[in-house]
Amino acid sequence: MTGRLEGKVALVTGAAQGHGLAEARAFAAEGAIVVLADVAVEAGAAAAADIGGTAEFAALDVSDEAAWRSVVDGIVARHGRLDVLLNNAARYRTGPLLDESPQSLARLADVNLYGPFLGIQAVAKPMTAGGGGSIINVSSTAGLTGYAGHGAYGLSKWALRGLTRVAAVELAPLGIRVTCLIPGAVAGPMLESNVPPEVLADPAHWAGTPLARAGRPEEVARAAVFLASDDSSYVTATELVVDGGSTGTG
Template sequence: MRLDGKVAVVTGAARGQGEAEARMLAEAGARVVLTDVLADEGRAVAASIGDAARFVRHDVSSAADWERAVAVAEEAFGGVDVLVNNAAIWRTAPVAEETRENLEEILRINLVGPFLGIQAVVPAMRARGGGSIVNISSTAGLRGIRGHSAYGASKFGLRGLTLSAALDLGADGIRVNSVHPGVIDTPMIASIGVERGAGKAPRVPLGRAGVPEDVAGLVLFLASDASAYITGAELAVDGGLSSG
């Protein structure tokens, strides 16, 4: 699958899944704008990709930051064809112990951010005759998971946003799909105390934890013309975890 001539914006691209997604899209021929709040790490990733990449420090909950990210894509590469709403935060707590502050922060990044991103890129995508928006949700957006009330609410909300946006934007040639990773070995899982690098995952039918490239491969497919007739889809990348 090739993305020659396409321009992608990938949020949360300084490390983990977002970095893998940005690298894979660039390797397929896309020019990529990487965004993140982790400025030093993001600049280093963009520099390692080369001339086909730019980095923008970006708070996804800021409409002004979204305008700036889109402007960089337009000025550097001529437009936007692909948006990957990857940036997210993940915190866990039993529902009775969850705080309103934590809930609001998770919703601000995980749901308001993608909403603002969709609004920001639509004019640029319309100008290019269409595009592809890939929202990175979670298996926590497909089923309830103990201790994930706030995170799960944000990811179920992202599912709803994806479906409505797919209906609203189909006539513009803009496809909107959601990807639902399971246990993926990234820095984010380490941040909540999950051991990285263990490899084995007994509850996963395929018997292993995923790696960022497992998610990035599906993102590449959804960004490409190979998925031209797919919109409003909800695709799990979880080794079969959500099957039963």
């Protein structure tokens, strides 16, 4: 059976662990050549080796414009094309809005917002040359509503939704679709850094989530495969929420 991403070359940022790793694994299973990019060099290289096959690792700090150019140029030199960019890398932290400084906000935005922005700029040309592509920006339900303590993170994730729409409109004539994937609470280090295990294990914690549990990275990855593949060929400028229904009940 042919995979849904057969013949495509995909770049996944923040792929050393968590969703990015699950997404890279799913892309590879669907036949893509996957480049896992991350600042975590050892873990990222190990993740690519674990996926095996044609998966490869590239060191990339998404806030570094020159590094984007070098990674994208390398992919085009090795594989001749780049079809999919999954802007997944992000930093997460919480804290009261009134304690936020412009400097700490900027440090988070450098990764969570300017990272995807630089990525879009870096891949547009090779994608166009290859006949088009799919760019997926990973936001969060913190970018759909206002969670206490999520001022800086939420701001970056709200902004990504706007970036998605503008990029979708501007890049559509180039054959590039731009979409936004919006996970809710998904099991992994990011969620566990914010919510203690005993709270996560308590059914009462999930009362506002119709599916009554945390998501799994693999469930986010399946949505990413859809947005990356030609199955979503008439889908752009839109959002796919993978949150067990948590934001659909208000």
